[in-house]
Amino acid sequence: MSGDPSKTFYLETFGCQMNVHDSEKVVGTLIREGYRQVETVEQADLILYNTCSIRDKAEQKVFHRLADYKKLQKQGKKFGVLGCVAQQEGEKIFERAPHVSLVCGSASYRKLPEMLVQLEGGQLESAQVGYPQSTVGEIPPLAGENASVRDDASNTILDSQSTDATSFRSPAPSPAGRGISRGAESEFSSSRLGTRDSGLVRITGLDDRQTDECFETEFTARTNPHRGYITIIEGCDKFCAYCVVPFTRGKERSRTSESVLAEARQMADLGYTEIQLLGQNVNSYKDPEGKRGVKRTFADLLAAVGEISGIRRVRFTTSHPRDFGRDIIDAIDAVPSLCDHVHLPVQSGSTRVLDAMQRLYTREQYLERISWMKSAKRDLAITTDVIVGFPGETESEFAETLSLLDEVGYDGIFTFKYSPRPNTPAISLEDAIPDQEKARRLEVLMARQREIQVAHSRTYVGQNHEVMVEGYNDSRNQWIGRTSQNKTLNFTSTAAPKVGSYVEVRVTTSFPNSLVGEMVV
Ligand code: SF4
Numbered sequence: 284m285s286g287d288p289s290k291t292f293y294l295e296t297f298g299c300q301m302n303v304h305d306s307e308k309v310v311g312t313l314i315r316e317g318y319r320q321v322e323t324v325e326q327a328d329l330i331l332y333n334t335c336s337i338r339d340k341a342e343q344k345v346f347h348r349l350a351d352y353k354k355l356q357k358q359g360k361k362f363g364v365l366g367c368v369a370q371q372e373g374e375k376i377f378e379r380a381p382h383v384s385l386v387c388g389s390a391s392y393r394k395l396p397e398m399l400v401q402l403e404g405g406q407l408e409s410a411q412v413g414y415p416q417s418t419v420g421e422i423p424p425l426a427g428e429n430a431s432v433r434d435d436a437s438n439t440i441l442d443s444q445s446t447d448a449t450s451f452r453s454p455a456p457s458p459a460g461r462g463i464s465r466g467a468e469s470e471f472s473s474s475r476l477g478t479r480d481s482g483l484v485r486i487t488g489l490d491d492r493q494t495d496e497c498f499e500t501e502f503t504a505r506t507n508p509h510r511g512y513i514t515i516i517e518g519c520d521k522f523c524a525y526c527v528v529p530f531t532r533g534k535e536r537s538r539t540s541e542s543v544l545a546e547a548r549q550m551a552d553l554g555y556t557e558i559q560l561l562g563q564n565v566n567s568y569k570d571p572e573g574k575r576g577v578k579r580t581f582a583d584l585l586a587a588v589g590e591i592s593g594i595r596r597v598r599f600t601t602s603h604p605r606d607f608g609r610d611i612i613d614a615i616d617a618v619p620s621l622c623d624h625v626h627l628p629v630q631s632g633s634t635r636v637l638d639a640m641q642r643l644y645t646r647e648q649y650l651e652r653i654s655w656m657k658s659a660k661r662d663l664a665i666t667t668d669v670i671v672g673f674p675g676e677t678e679s680e681f682a683e684t685l686s687l688l689d690e691v692g693y694d695g696i697f698t699f700k701y702s703p704r705p706n707t708p709a710i711s712l713e714d715a716i717p718d719q720e721k722a723r724r725l726e727v728l729m730a731r732q733r734e735i736q737v738a739h740s741r742t743y744v745g746q747n748h749e750v751m752v753e754g755y756n757d758s759r760n761q762w763i764g765r766t767s768q769n770k771t772l773n774f775t776s777t778a779a780p781k782v783g784s785y786v787e788v789r790v791t792t793s794f795p796n797s798l799v800g801e802m803v804v
Pocket of ligand 1: 520522523528529564603
C-alpha cells in the first residue's frame with residue numbers, strides 16, 4: 284500500500300530480538316494503515332518508542348527521549364509508548380509524560396489499527412471538545428526483566444553492556460524487505476479505550492495479556508533481505524523470580540505450525556535463506572490444531588522449517604533448559620540446515636540459587652542437556668546467559684557458576700548483574716548483594732570466560748567454515764561473515780562476494796570474540 288504523505292511516523296526500538304521483530308510488524312501494520320515511515324523525529328507526525336524494561340536504565344532512556352522531544356507536541360506531533368515499559372507502567376506514563384497519547388503493551392498490538400483510528404479521530408476533535416476524566420485505570424503497574432533474550436543476534440560476547448537496552452531506529456524497509464502476506468488475522472474486537480483528559484487524546488492497549496492470540500499481521504516490514512525472524516510463541520508461563528515477562532508479555536500462546544510454515548515458505552519464495560524462530564521460550568511451543576489438524580512439537584517444527592527449499596540456515600532463540608528435549612538435538616543431527624548453535628540460558632551454576640530463581644532445573648539437569656549437545660554429530664557452539672549477584676548468592680555458589688563455565692566450555696556468554704525490578708518476586712528476597720560486589724563477580728566471570736574463549740577460538744585456526752556474507756568493513760578492508768555456529772568470521776578476498784551469499788572461508792587468526800580468515804576460491 285502506498286503511504287499517505289500526510290501521515291508519517293518515526294519508530295525507535297529498545298531491547299531484545301522479540302522487540303526488534305515486533306517493531307518490524309508494527310512498521311508493517313502502520314504502512315498498511317497508510318502511514319509513511321520517516322528517518323527523524325522532526326519529520327514525523329507520530330513518534331513511537333518500542334520499549335524494554337529489562338533494567339531501570341532501559342526505562343530511563345525512554346523517559347529521557349520523551350522529555351527531550353516534548354516541545355514538539357506544540358507542532359501537533361503525537362507520541363506513543365509500546366512494549367514492556369508500556370505494559371509495566373501503564374497509565375502512569377500519562378502522568379509522567381502527559382504529552383503521550385498512546386500506551387500499548389505487546390499483547391495488544393493486534394488492535395493497533397483500531398487504536399490508530401482512535402488516535403487520528405482524537406486528533407481531529409481534541410481542539411473542540413471538553414473531555415471527561417480518564418476511565419482506564421484497571422491495570423496494575425507491572426515491572427519486567429528478561430535476561431534470557433539477547434539484544435541482538437551478534438556474537439558480541441564477554442560484554443555485559445551488550446545486553447543493555449540497545450536502541451534501534453527502525454530503518455525503512457528495503458525494497459527486498461517485502462510485505463509477507465499470510466492471511467489476515469488482525470481482529471478489531473471490542474476496543475480498548477480512547478479517552479481524553481485535559482484536551483489530550485489517550486489511547487491504551489494494556490489488557491490483553493490473557494489472550495490466546497498472537498500478533499500476526501498481513502505485512503511485516505523486514506529490513507534485512509536475507510535473514511528474517513519468525514515468532515512462533517509469545518508470552519511466558521515460567522515465572523522466574525527475577526522476571527516479569529510473563530506479566531508484561533502475557534501467557535504463553537503458540538502460533539499454529541501451519542501458519543509458521545506458510546510464513547517461512549513465503550520468505551523462502553522472496554529470497555530469504557536464513558530464518559530465526561523466536562519466542563521467550565521456544566521449547567515450550569505447543570502447536571494449536573491448525574486447519575489440517577496437524578500438531579507438531581517444537582523439534583518437528585524446527586525440522587520442517589529447515590526442510591523448506593531455499594532455506595539454508597535456521598536458528599532459534601531462546602530456550603529454557605526445563606523444556607529442552609533431546610529431540611531438538613536429533614532434529615539438528617537429521618537436518619543440515621539447522622544451525623550448529625544452541626543458546627541455553629543457565630543463569631547460575633548453583634542448584635540452590637537456581638531454586639531461588641525458580642528456574643525449575645538443577646545444575647545436573649542442565650549439564651545433562653549440555654551432554655546431549657556435545658554428543659551431536661556436528662560440533663555445536665553453545666552459548667548462555669548468566670546472572671551474578673542474585674539475592675543470597677554466596678561466594679561458594681558463585682564459584683559453582685565459574686566451575687560450570689569450565690565444565691561446559693561455552694563459546695560465548697551474556698552476563699548480567701542482578702538488578703531488582705519492581706513487582707518481581709525476587710525483590711522481596713533478603714541478602715541483597717552490594718552493587719560493588721556484583722560488579723566484582725561480573726568481572727571475575729568475564730575474565731574466566733575470556734580465558735576459555737581465547738583457548739577455544741585458537742582451535743578454529745586452519746579450519747574451513749561456510750559463512751553468510753553480511754557486509755564489508757571499510758576501515759578494516761574485510762568482509763564480514765557469520766558461521767553456522769553464529770561466530771563472526773571476517774575475511775579478505777580477491778573477489779567481491781555478494782552480501783547475502785554463502786562462501787567458504789579458511790580461518791587464519793583467532794580472537795576471543797571473532798575469527799579472521801581468507802575466502803577459499
Ligand atoms: S523463562 Fe523465565 S527469564 Fe525467560 S521470559 Fe520466562 S520468566 Fe522470564
